[in-house]
Amino acid sequence: MKVKKGAVQDDGTQADSPTQGPLYHVPVLFDETIEGLDIKPNGIYVDCTFGGGGHSRGILEKLGKDGKLVAFDQDEDAVSNLPADKRVVFVPQNFKHMHRFLRLHKIKQVDGVLADLGVSSHQFDEGDRGFSIRFDGPLDMRMDKRQLLDAAQIIATYTEQQLHKLFEQYGEVSNSKTLAKHIVSARQQTQAQTILQFKAMISPVVKGNPNKYLAQVFQALRIEVNEEMDALKEMLLQLNEVVKPGGRVAIITFHSLEDRLAKQFFKNGSFDESEDDNPFVQNNKEQKWALVNKKPITATEGELKLNKRSRSAKLRVAERLF
The missing domain is CATH 1.10.150 (DNA polymerase; domain 1)
Incomplete structure (x- = not known):
């Protein structure tokens, strides 16, 4: 859908360009994610998948003037959605490089990390990106x-x-x-x-x-x-060093492989399911993470009606214990 600059959208906000804001991507589980992160006004937060900036805007609304948001996105189209906000540091890279670029920006640890692992609506709706079965275009599918x-x-x-x-x-x-x-x-x-x-x-x-x-x-x-499974594993393993004790991580997944990796990491600190399944193996590892919600959070009926792409979304929120 094309929207003229300054046109009023269905949600009553103004659209700056056809690819910005809600038209670029409708953020799934928005309220649940922002609430789950339990944002501190002066905290430092990471959005691993900036995209249209929907979740990032929610974080920025909760941050005070001394807060900071580090936004990662390897898709060059995401740059056009960046807000004119001095609290935002944008890194045009895959989130698997999170720890490295936080150090480059002299950030040792953060108060929270968000990763929405879904493909954005914008990427699905652009035929030349090759993500969607609905259009013809190059058989591409590269995020970067x-x-x-x-x-x-x-x-x-x-x-x-x-x-x-x-x-x-x-x-x-x-x-x-x-x-x-x-x-x-x-x-x-x-x-x-x-x-x-x-x-x-x-x-x-x-x-x-x-x-x-x-x-x-x-x-x-x-x-x-896009080597998505490897990138997710690398990012999860970096959380032990990146997130402060008491900090929170919110991971939104869209298929069972991603959700299983997140669940196992927060439960065991690894991706090995066998330890829980084998009654003869004693696991003496100290739990560094505690799931805020025992079961993953899914979209409400109201959200499902507004955004069909939210039907497979699952949100897991975990808190760093020590």
Whole structure:
């Protein structure tokens, strides 16, 4: 939807540009996230995924003049959404580099960290980014356009075993083995450089609801292109050094793999589930984190009606104990 500069939006606010504010991305679980962070007016906070700046604006409203917000985003489009606010430090990098860039800005520890791991509405709605099954465009899916690997290269170069693994693990595609075998065979006769070409390539093996199937396939490719699981693990492991005792972390996930990583880290300080499952293993590790909510927070009926993309969102909030 195009909105003229200064036009009044449905929520009564003014739109500065078509890509700013609510039009760029509707922040999910907004109130629950801001409340969960328990923001101190003079605190230092990190938004790992600035995007349209929705959650960041909520944090800034709670901060006083001496507070600070460090916003990370590797997507160059996010820069246009930055507020003219001296309390904001913007870092145009992946959040896996959080600790390094906080040190560069002479910040030893922070009072809170937020990571909304969803793809922004803006990215889904821009056909040339290659994230959505709804448009044609390059088979890209790079969050950071500076990196070399894109989805088209994965389809063209990955082995059958590599493709099988990523579709099975990251997309939970029911016939991932068949899909991988078909791609390796089909790419000998045809290229898949665009979304339409790729959809046509795999159409003979699509199972069940085509939209759901393709969404799972695209999710798997996006996660692989952007190394999302590795980046999340690296960021979580840095929290022990980055967050002050008493500080809080809010993680919003959109699929089970992400949620499982966050849950296990806050529970065990690692990503190993076997310790809890094995009654013969005694875990003597001191708990550095306590979940503020035992179960993940999900969207209310009201939010689901306003924003369908919130249906798979889960929020976990944890507090650093020592």
